[in-house]
Amino acid sequence: MSIGSIIFYRVLFGLSAIMLYLAVTGNLNQLALKRKKNYLLLLGILYVLQMFSYYSAIRYLGASSAVLLLYTDPIYLTILAPLLLGEKNTGKTIFALFLGLIGVFYVTRPEGGFEQLEFGSDYLKGVLFGLAGGLFSSGVIISVRYLRDEYNGLTQLFWQSVISLFFFSPFAVSVPRNVLAENLPVLVLFGVLITGVGAVFYIRGVTGVNAVTASILTLLEPVSCIFFDYTILGNPIHSGMLTGCIFILAAAIVISLDDSVSLRKLFIWDRITFNKGAFVRRKPVLRAHNK
Numbered sequence: 001m002s003i004g005s006i007i008f009y010r011v012l013f014g015l016s017a018i019m020l021y022l023a024v025t026g027n028l029n030q031l032a033l034k035r036k037k038n039y040l041l042l043l044g045i046l047y048v049l050q051m052f053s054y055y056s057a058i059r060y061l062g063a064s065s066a067v068l069l070l071y072t073d074p075i076y077l078t079i080l081a082p083l084l085l086g087e088k089n090t091g092k093t094i095f096a097l098f099l100g101l102i103g104v105f106y107v108t109r110p111e112g113g114f115e116q117l118e119f120g121s122d123y124l125k126g127v128l129f130g131l132a133g134g135l136f137s138s139g140v141i142i143s144v145r146y147l148r149d150e151y152n153g154l155t156q157l158f159w160q161s162v163i164s165l166f167f168f169s170p171f172a173v174s175v176p177r178n179v180l181a182e183n184l185p186v187l188v189l190f191g192v193l194i195t196g197v198g199a200v201f202y203i204r205g206v207t208g209v210n211a212v213t214a215s216i217l218t219l220l221e222p223v224s225c226i227f228f229d230y231t232i233l234g235n236p237i238h239s240g241m242l243t244g245c246i247f248i249l250a251a252a253i254v255i256s257l258d259d260s261v262s263l264r265k266l267f268i269w270d271r272i273t274f275n276k277g278a279f280v281r282r283k284p285v286l287r288a289h290n291k
Helices: 001-025 037-061 061-071 074-082 091-110 122-147 153-172 179-207 211-217 220-231 238-273 276-290
Strands: none
Touching: 001 153, 001 179, 001 211, 037 061, 037 122, 037 153, 061 091, 061 122, 061 220, 074 122, 122 153, 153 179, 211 276, 220 238
């Protein structure tokens, strides 16, 4: 199957699972469009570009290397987040970013040396697609953060999926029926787990911490990807991957400890804003807690 057709059916089945969940829980009203519709469209377009770049990198490099290149987004976010979101980088964030980038270098370094990066080679194409995926991923994170006050995580996920289906719909009809039927069980499972479950957790997590922190925390994903790449697909693991995983896990631990206080503040703030009737009366309590 082509990259576009794989993405289309993944999103289709994931979106169906999300709609079913919202219908059962009686929350379909959450999908209503409000302000910032243009930015919601931008989120969907960035999501399309991210997925296409990422899947192209997988095709050229393999899953383990591609997922690490996708997570170069902290590099872009370190520059973009302060400019677009006004978020400051702390010392621990910069240190965790440094550890994460070392891990990325070790995992993606070719075993035969960097001479494999010849012009026109599949490896170079994969690296370029992976780096582009990281750039678009940083755009997705920033867009999610900007829209979080207007649309919750499920609403954002729903509309970015609808927009993705529109752009990838031409690829859907290009798949032969016998090929689609053969891969249908995997596509259904893939769509429900990744889009219907994993993406919900991811988007809600991103809205709970600052952009750079969210990006570094999700570096745990390539660690698990390497494990599944070895156990399910049977691809070998070289020493650089193991070294890189150590640095990536260290980065995630550092940033988790640094953000623990912010997460507690966010939890208290959500409880206060949820109970709108007590918002004004309890706001001074929040300020006292923050001090």
